[in-house]
Amino acid sequence: MLSPLAATLEQRIQERQARVAVVGLGYVGLPLLLHVIRAGFPSLGLDIDRQRLQRLQAGDSYVQDVPPDELYSLLSAGKLEVTDDYAQLTDRDIVLVCVPTPLGKSRDPDLRYIVQAATRLAECLHRGQLIILESTTYPGSTEEVVKPVLESGGLRAGDDFFLAFSPERIDPGNRKYTIENTPKIVGGLTPTCTHLACRFYEAFVSAVHPVPSIRTAEMAKLLENAFRALNIALVNELALLSHSIGVDIWEVIEAAATKPFGFMPFYPGPGVGGHCIPVDPHYLSWRVKNLSLPARLIDLAMEINSQMPAHVLHRTFDALNSVGKSVRGAQILIIGVAYKPNVGDTRESPALKVMQLLQERGGRLRYHDPLVPEVEVDGIRYTNQPLSPALIEGSDCVLITTHHDQIDYEMIGQHADLIVDTRNAMRSVRCRGRVFRL
Ligand SMILES: NC(=O)c1ccc[n+]([C@@H]2O[C@H](COP(=O)([O-])OP(=O)(O)OC[C@H]3O[C@@H](n4cnc5c(N)ncnc54)[C@H](O)[C@@H]3O)[C@@H](O)[C@H]2O)c1
Structure with a gap:
C-alpha cells in the first residue's frame, strides 16, 4: 500500500504529468532527456556548462x-528546455542525475560532481x-554520500522524498541496443x-529489472564493466603470448567463438578507453581497498590493459627497425x-597514449580520424588529415589504433609500405607493404 505522497507521484507518472529534470547533459544525460521528452513527460535539462547549453x-x-x-x-515544438539554474528544479x-564520475590524480574515485549536484539539489x-542517480559509482555512494547531502535540509529519504x-547502460554508437531496448536495473x-x-x-x-537494494544496482554496473575489463585483459595477454608462439590471436578468437555456449568473444587492442572501462573497475577496487580486501583480479586486468600502449610502441619499433628506421x-x-x-569520443583513448609515447621518442605524427576533428597530446595540437595516397605514401609507418567503418582501409593497403595493425582492420585487405600485428 503506497503512502498518499507516493500514490500521487505514481499517478502523475501514469498520466505523464510528472515533471522531470535531467541533470548533466553529456553522452548519457542528453539522449536520456530526449527519451523522457518522447515518452511525454514535461522535461527540463540542466547543465553547468553554458557552452553546451548554448549549442x-x-x-x-x-x-x-x-x-x-x-x-x-x-526546440521548434517548444519541448526541449535547458537551463543552468538549479532553482528551476x-x-x-x-530528477535524474547523470554527472561525471572520473578518477582523481591518484586514481581514486572523484565524486566531486555528484556532491556538487546533490548540494544544489538539496536547496530545491x-x-x-524522486531523485535517481544514474552516474556510475561504487557501491554505497548513493546512501553514504548523496543521501546525507540531500537530507541536509531536514527532509528524510524514503519518507519525505524518494531515492x-x-x-546508465548506454553504449555510444550502438544502433542495435538503445535506451529503449536495454533493460534498466533499478534499486531504491x-x-x-x-x-x-x-x-x-x-x-x-x-x-525494467528491480533489485533489492541501491547497493545491488551500483554493484551490478561495476560487475558489467569489470567483466569487460577482465575479458579484454585476457585477450590482450593472449595476444602477446600468441604473438611470441607464432599464432594469430584473431584466428584463435574466431575459432573459439564458434562455440555456441559458454564463450563470448572479446578482442585485443592498443588498450582500453572511454569513460567506463578504464575508470569504473578502479571504483570497485578502491571501495574494497578501504575494507582491506584487495581486488586482485581487477587490479591485474587494469594493469595488463594499461600496458598495451607500451606494447604498441614496441611493435612500432619492430616495424620501423625492419626497414632500418627508428x-x-x-x-x-x-x-x-x-x-x-x-x-x-577520445576520452581515455589508448590511441592518444600511444601518440604520447611516440611523441616523447621523437616520432613525427599525423592522424586521420573522420570523427575527430582535432586532438591535443601533451600540449601539441593535431588536426585530422584527410586520407589520401600522398598522405599514406609520405608516412614511414601507418599505425592503426581504431577501426571505423568510414575509413578507407583499401587505400591504406594499396599505398602503405609499413603498417602496424592493432585492430585487425587490414585482415581482408590486400596490402602491398608489410603488416605488423599486435
Ligand atoms: N559515456 C558513456 O558511455 C557512459 C555509459 C554508461 C554510464 N556512464 C556514466 O554516466 C555518467 C555521465 O557520463 P557522461 O559520459 O554522460 O559524462 P559527460 O562528461 O559527457 O557529461 C556530464 C555532464 O555533466 C555536467 N555536469 C558536471 N557537473 C555538473 C553539475 N554539478 N550540475 C549539472 N551538470 C553538471 C557536465 O557539464 C557535462 O555536460 C558517468 O558516471 C559515467 O560513468 C557513461
Whole structure:
C-alpha cells in the first residue's frame, strides 16, 4: 500500500504529468532527456556548462547519437528546455542525475560532481520528489554520500522524498541496443522508492529489472564493466603470448567463438578507453581497498590493459627497425584516435597514449580520424588529415589504433609500405607493404 505522497507521484507518472529534470547533459544525460521528452513527460535539462547549453539552444548536437534535426524539431515544438539554474528544479517531480564520475590524480574515485549536484539539489528538494542517480559509482555512494547531502535540509529519504539508483547502460554508437531496448536495473532506498522509479522507467524502457537494494544496482554496473575489463585483459595477454608462439590471436578468437555456449568473444587492442572501462573497475577496487580486501583480479586486468600502449610502441619499433628506421624522426600516420569504432569520443583513448609515447621518442605524427576533428597530446595540437595516397605514401609507418567503418582501409593497403595493425582492420585487405600485428 503506497503512502498518499507516493500514490500521487505514481499517478502523475501514469498520466505523464510528472515533471522531470535531467541533470548533466553529456553522452548519457542528453539522449536520456530526449527519451523522457518522447515518452511525454514535461522535461527540463540542466547543465553547468553554458557552452553546451548554448549549442543545444541552437539545435547543435555535441553527442553523436543525438541527431541535430531531432534537437531542432523538439526546440521548434517548444519541448526541449535547458537551463543552468538549479532553482528551476523546485517544481520537478523527478530528477535524474547523470554527472561525471572520473578518477582523481591518484586514481581514486572523484565524486566531486555528484556532491556538487546533490548540494544544489538539496536547496530545491521538496516532499514527494524522486531523485535517481544514474552516474556510475561504487557501491554505497548513493546512501553514504548523496543521501546525507540531500537530507541536509531536514527532509528524510524514503519518507519525505524518494531515492533510487539506476545505472546508465548506454553504449555510444550502438544502433542495435538503445535506451529503449536495454533493460534498466533499478534499486531504491525503500520498496516504495524502487516501485516509483520502476514505474517511471517503464514509460520508455522495454524491460525494467528491480533489485533489492541501491547497493545491488551500483554493484551490478561495476560487475558489467569489470567483466569487460577482465575479458579484454585476457585477450590482450593472449595476444602477446600468441604473438611470441607464432599464432594469430584473431584466428584463435574466431575459432573459439564458434562455440555456441559458454564463450563470448572479446578482442585485443592498443588498450582500453572511454569513460567506463578504464575508470569504473578502479571504483570497485578502491571501495574494497578501504575494507582491506584487495581486488586482485581487477587490479591485474587494469594493469595488463594499461600496458598495451607500451606494447604498441614496441611493435612500432619492430616495424620501423625492419626497414632500418627508428621512431625518432619517422613520419608516423595514426589511423583512428577515438577510443572505439564509429564514435568521435577520445576520452581515455589508448590511441592518444600511444601518440604520447611516440611523441616523447621523437616520432613525427599525423592522424586521420573522420570523427575527430582535432586532438591535443601533451600540449601539441593535431588536426585530422584527410586520407589520401600522398598522405599514406609520405608516412614511414601507418599505425592503426581504431577501426571505423568510414575509413578507407583499401587505400591504406594499396599505398602503405609499413603498417602496424592493432585492430585487425587490414585482415581482408590486400596490402602491398608489410603488416605488423599486435
Ligand atoms: N559515456 C558513456 O558511455 C557512459 C555509459 C554508461 C554510464 N556512464 C556514466 O554516466 C555518467 C555521465 O557520463 P557522461 O559520459 O554522460 O559524462 P559527460 O562528461 O559527457 O557529461 C556530464 C555532464 O555533466 C555536467 N555536469 C558536471 N557537473 C555538473 C553539475 N554539478 N550540475 C549539472 N551538470 C553538471 C557536465 O557539464 C557535462 O555536460 C558517468 O558516471 C559515467 O560513468 C557513461
